Amino acid sequence: MSATLAPRLSPPERDPAWLGRVFWMGAAAVVLWPMLVATEFRPWVFFERDNARVTGQFLASFWPPAHDAEFLLMVAREAWRTVAIATAGMTLAFVVAVPLTLMSTRVLSVSALSGRMAAGPAVLRQAVRLLLIVLRSVPELVWALVFVRVVGLGPTAGVLAIALTYGGMLGKVYGEILESGEAHATQTLLRNGGSRLQAFFYGLLPQNAAELTSYTVYRWECAIRSSVVLGFVGAGGLGQQLDNSMKMFNGGEVFTMLAVFVLLVALADRVSAGLRKALG
Amino acid sequence: MSLPPAANPPYRLPPRLFDARCRACWFTAGLLALIVASFWSLDLQWAQFFSLDAARSMGRFLGEFFPPDTSPEFLVKVLRGTWETLAMSALGTVLAAAAGLVLALPASRLHEGDAARGRGTTRLLLNALRSVPELVWAALLLIAAGLGPFAGTLALAIHTAGVLGRLFAEAIENAPPGPGDALRAQGVGPVRVFLYATLPQVLPQLMSYTLYRWENNIRAAAVLGVVGAGGLGQLLSFHMGLFHMGKTATILGAMIVLVLLVDVCSFTARRVLTR
Numbered sequence: 384m385s386a387t388l389a390p391r392l393s394p395p396e397r398d399p400a401w402l403g404r405v406f407w408m409g410a411a412a413v414v415l416w417p418m419l420v421a422t423e424f425r426p427w428v429f430f431e432r433d434n435a436r437v438t439g440q441f442l443a444s445f446w447p448p449a450h451d452a453e454f455l456l457m458v459a460r461e462a463w464r465t466v467a468i469a470t471a472g473m474t475l476a477f478v479v480a481v482p483l484t485l486m487s488t489r490v491l492s493v494s495a496l497s498g499r500m501a502a503g504p505a506v507l508r509q510a511v512r513l514l515l516i517v518l519r520s521v522p523e524l525v526w527a528l529v530f531v532r533v534v535g536l537g538p539t540a541g542v543l544a545i546a547l548t549y550g551g552m553l554g555k556v557y558g559e560i561l562e563s564g565e566a567h568a569t570q571t572l573l574r575n576g577g578s579r580l581q582a583f584f585y586g587l588l589p590q591n592a593a594e595l596t597s598y599t600v601y602r603w604e605c606a607i608r609s610s611v612v613l614g615f616v617g618a619g620g621l622g623q624q625l626d627n628s629m630k631m632f633n634g635g636e637v638f639t640m641l642a643v644f645v646l647l648v649a650l651a652d653r654v655s656a657g658l659r660k661a662l663g
Numbered sequence: 664m665s666l667p668p669a670a671n672p673p674y675r676l677p678p679r680l681f682d683a684r685c686r687a688c689w690f691t692a693g694l695l696a697l698i699v700a701s702f703w704s705l706d707l708q709w710a711q712f713f714s715l716d717a718a719r720s721m722g723r724f725l726g727e728f729f730p731p732d733t734s735p736e737f738l739v740k741v742l743r744g745t746w747e748t749l750a751m752s753a754l755g756t757v758l759a760a761a762a763g764l765v766l767a768l769p770a771s772r773l774h775e776g777d778a779a780r781g782r783g784t785t786r787l788l789l790n791a792l793r794s795v796p797e798l799v800w801a802a803l804l805l806i807a808a809g810l811g812p813f814a815g816t817l818a819l820a821i822h823t824a825g826v827l828g829r830l831f832a833e834a835i836e837n838a839p840p841g842p843g844d845a846l847r848a849q850g851v852g853p854v855r856v857f858l859y860a861t862l863p864q865v866l867p868q869l870m871s872y873t874l875y876r877w878e879n880n881i882r883a884a885a886v887l888g889v890v891g892a893g894g895l896g897q898l899l900s901f902h903m904g905l906f907h908m909g910k911t912a913t914i915l916g917a918m919i920v921l922v923l924l925v926d927v928c929s930f931t932a933r934r935v936l937t938r
Contacts, residue, residue, distance in 0.1 A: 421750035467701035
């Protein structure tokens with residue numbers, strides 16, 4: 384009898400926050416359930432007999448990786464093409480981005496030196512920005528699908544797709560970098576009668592060169608990754624061969640090419656990290 | 664009578680354009696060589712692209728986009744595709760966050776003197792997951808999971824698990840060690856140390872990484888379907904393959920609107936949260 388009356392000294396044995404926890408788990412289930420339905424989330428398909436057999440065979444064929452000389456030579460050539468598509472695309476993207484950046488940068492406006500920017504230049508700058516946003520927001524894969532239709536299968540479509548999407552990205556970020564820095568030197572040059580290009584080359588560019596280069600190198604690394612993906616819609620390079628081998632269920636070739644791809648990305652990662660570090 | 668001292672430092676020639684010790688020169692030279700080699704080895708068909716013929720076929724191609732198909736039943740289909748894309752990205756990110764957290768624990772040194780034996784191996788695994796793009800994962804998973812959004816969701820989850828696992832591991836390793844040490848000194852086990860000391864400290868950071876990846880994954884999910892992994896991309900490649908150009912235009916429009924909306928939302932959220 385006395386046991387029931389004694390004050391409880393031990394800590395509560397039930398979780399004091401259980402009500403909240405149960406509520407939030409219930410809420411998460413309510414939100415996730417329609418998503419599970421929409422994505423046809425059925426993990427057990429992996430274990431259905433036929434499916435498991437095909438998958439097992441495919442995975443088993445991964446070993447040994449394909450390694451005959453002819454195939455390796457082809458993989459090396461395609462890997463180089465992947466890098467080349469990325470580099471050529473980036474070069475064109477740079478060519479697209481630089482003039483658009485120069486047109487859209489507010490710091491280089493002469494009329495903004497005294498009060499508000501004049502209406503004409505302001506409209507022009509907004510229009511160029513809108514163009515950059517549109518270029519950037521169409522994924523490169525979609526550009527590639529369109530260009531494959533126009534110029535046919537091959538690296539040209541990949542180069543153009545990277546050039547357009549990355550041109551938009553570079554233009555936007557270059558603009559942001561140029562406008563985020565201290566504008567004093569540039570404006571002084573403009574006020575004292577320097578032309579806009581002079582103000583850019585002697586004021587704005589030296590201030591921001593390291594950051595601009597570092598971002599460009601980073602984007603080059605991303606372009607290598609995406610040029611593999613572009614191969615899947617027929618834009619040449621490693622991705623196209625990978626797609627072919629997958630469709631033929633040739634596991635050994637798939638494994639070799641995946642390994643080469645991972646190495647390629649790791650290498651690009653290293654090179655880009657090293658360069659960015661050197662830039663400081 | 665002596666000359667007055669020179670007001671300026673003595674005149675010097677500018678540095679030579681190329682100097683064997685100048686790293687920037689080597690960098691530029693290497694870059695130029697890479698660019699020239701790229702263009703030279705790719706045999707790009709500029710002539711074909713800029714010819715009158717190509718311009719005409721491009722014009723015809725673009726002309727076929729109009730008018731976009733805006734019949735109600737097709738719009739409903741596109742809306743369903745958009746919802747599927749959003750669901751794929753959200754579910755993929757949730758799965759990835761869970762898997763990333765599980766993988767981040769062995770990939771991080773939880774306290775000083777932690778042997779962390781699996782650290783190197785787990786990090787290698789995370790790097791491998793991360794360096795294969797979503798689209799390649801999706802193409803691989805199609806063999807096991809069949810056509811449809813399930814393969815896409817898993818592909819997003821696998822790639823993102825690699826990315827998030829690495830970021831989570833960095834966050835856990837950089838968490839302030841004080842509270843964990845205090846609990847450990849009281850003899851509390853590693854699970855409870857993690858739950859009550861480390862996790863509450865890093866949770867906001869983990870959430871912000873996860874939201875950031877979600878934003879990326881919406882964009883990725885929109886195009887993942889072109890290999891057949893569900894969402895708007897699958898609709899796109901289906902109708903483009905059948906040359907339904909009006910429908911293709913509608914789907915492209917939906918994709919661009921989706922991407923722009925995500926951009927605007929994330930921009931606004933960042934503005935509001937960081938103010």
